[in-house]
């Protein structure tokens with residue numbers, strides 16, 4: 001991985017392949033490795049930029065509150081540092097999608113197309129936000145282990161947990177290796193994220209909305225309504241998988257993504 005100097009820390013980023021840039025942004029509390037299933041297939045035709053967000057994987061530590069706005073600004077600065085001037089296709093999963101809304105709002109000129117995987121436009125309810133703050137405090141005292149099992153149960157479809165145990169175990173290892181400070185900071189940042197639903201009709205870049213059939217965090221009905229509210233969105237449901245659709249069924253996801261990339265164009269923006 002390359003290390004990009006940000007002035008106040010470093011971001012670790014996979015930068016491979018040649019072609020139009022695809023920026024892959026991972027979910028919580030993961031790192032770039034959740035996109036490993038996309039790398040072989042896509043790097044022959046696209047430049048793949050797959051960072052570890054600040055606080056995650058090999059990137060610099062974070063503490064306090066990691067806001068979605070801050071993550072979006074980091075990504076824009078990282079693109080500057082890597083000399084990427086062409087608008088990117090932003091592929092975000094879940095928390096990566098929360099960051100995508102802010103990337104659109106704050107760096108619209110850098111956004112060519114959007115791929116929203118298993119994410120929400122709605123903010124947390126007060127109850128969910130309170131729960132996140134309490135979990136943040138517990139993680140700081142008891143460690144990342146306390147969120148691993150409950151998270152894995154919500155991230156993967158029941159069939160994936162039985163049929164692809166190695167993939168689930170690898171995700172557990174990623175969660176366990178994440179700093180409690182970063183987990184707490186991202187939980188606080190997600191708890192205070194703003195409602196993006198009113199922005200949806202104005203986001204006029206070609207958009208692919210992907211949702212796993214059994215997604216328990218951002219269910220199909222909710223993601224279908226995100227797509228319906230966006231002027232240029234296509235909705236795709238992936239059967240048999242959950243919240244981690246691109247990781248659970250990489251070949252299906254890659255095939256859908258490639259087909260859409262070929263058919264959509266940012267030239268007519």
Ligand code: MLT
Pocket residue numbers: 026027028029093094095096190217243
């Ligand atoms: C994620 O996958 O990024 C998280 O489940 C998002 C969330 O907790 O809202």
